[in-house]
Amino acid sequence: MRKARIAVLVSGGGTNLQALLDAQKSGILQSGEISLVIANNPKAYALKRAERAGVRHLVLTGAEFEARLEEVLRESNIDLIILAGFMRILSAGFTAKWPNRILNVHPALIPSFCGKGFYGLRVHEAALERGVKVTGATVHFVNEIPDGGEIILQKAVEVLPDDTPETLQRRVMEEAEWILLPQAAERVSKGVIQA
Numbered sequence: 507m508r509k510a511r512i513a514v515l516v517s518g519g520g521t522n523l524q525a526l527l528d529a530q531k532s533g534i535l536q537s538g539e540i541s542l543v544i545a546n547n548p549k550a551y552a553l554k555r556a557e558r559a560g561v562r563h564l565v566l567t568g569a570e571f572e573a574r575l576e577e578v579l580r581e582s583n584i585d586l587i588i589l590a591g592f593m594r595i596l597s598a599g600f601t602a603k604w605p606n607r608i609l610n611v612h613p614a615l616i617p618s619f620c621g622k623g624f625y626g627l628r629v630h631e632a633a634l635e636r637g638v639k640v641t642g643a644t645v646h647f648v649n650e651i652p653d654g655g656e657i658i659l660q661k662a663v664e665v666l667p668d669d670t671p672e673t674l675q676r677r678v679m680e681e682a683e684w685i686l687l688p689q690a691a692e693r694v695s696k697g698v699i700q701a
């Protein structure tokens with residue numbers, strides 16, 4: 507059976523990439539295969555994870571980033587793009603070329619703590635500052651509005667009284683992101699191959 511060819515875009519530690527790689531091994535992700543990992547940061551530990559898993563990986567930086575990205579994705583016959591801790595906003599011109607074909611994982615319950623400036627640890631700092639008792643993660647399609655595309659999956663996570671941004675980030679990853687992202691990847695991959 508044909509599998510959807512997935513490119514994962516990363517910038518940092520790559521624990522969400524790892525969750526996808528593990529899901530592929532365990533069979534949770536079976537309608538898609540991680541064919542390519544692209545980092546916009548040569549120091550991203552995610553690159554090591556890709557290497558260890560034997561997945562083709564490369565670094566793209568600089569002004570021509572999106573043009574090169576588009577080229578690489580087309581050359582590699584990519585069906586689906588997953589932003590997994592990718593800390594760069596894609597232009598409206600780029601997202602328009604991939605309607606319903608780009609997924610993102612965001613570490614909060616959209617529409618809370620999202621949009622421009624809300625990424626990584628900052629999201630959890632903002633949640634703690636506001637004093638919310640529940641936060642979570644969202645997987646959504648990517649369109650021209652940062653964190654504004656259709657929501658695919660969400661999961662709530664409790665905020666504990668003595669949480670720091672770091673402890674909260676970890677709990678949101680463990681209890682929500684690493685579970686939701688593979689599930690959403692499978693669901694959308696299935697749709698892609700049936701289309």
Ligand code: GAR
Nearest residue numbers: 518519520521522591611613625626
């Ligand atoms: C994750 O929490 C992810 O949701 C978040 O950055 C972290 C990356 O961790 N992404 C964003 O904030 C994007 N707006 P990882 O590199 O270990 O997957």
